Amino acid sequence: MNNLEVDFVCTKGNEKIYIQVVYLLASPETIEIEFSLLEKINDNYPKYVISMDEFDMSRNGIRHINIIDFLMR
Numbered sequence: 001m002n003n004l005e006v007d008f009v010c011t012k013g014n015e016k017i018y019i020q021v022v023y024l025l026a027s028p029e030t031i032e033i034e035f036s037l038l039e040k041i042n043d044n045y046p047k048y049v050i051s052m053d054e055f056d057m058s059r060n061g062i063r064h065i066n067i068i069d070f071l072m073r
Contacts, residue, residue, distance in 0.1 A: 048062070
């Protein structure tokens with residue numbers, strides 16, 4: 001998408017999820033980069049940003065999840 005890419009697109013049957021992975025959301029610029037691409041995708045499938053951060057930074061319907069919590073699911 002305009003020279004940007006989603007890290008993972010997972011599909012199972014008719015279901016799909018989008019996942020961006022980043023070590024830490026340590027700066028406003030990093031947060032903007034990781035979330036803005038997913039915000040540009042105009043469908044209603046779930047979108048996630050996964051990082052080592054312990055604080056929930058979810059925004060605009062995009063869920064932010066700690067990597068350990070994600071792997072424990």
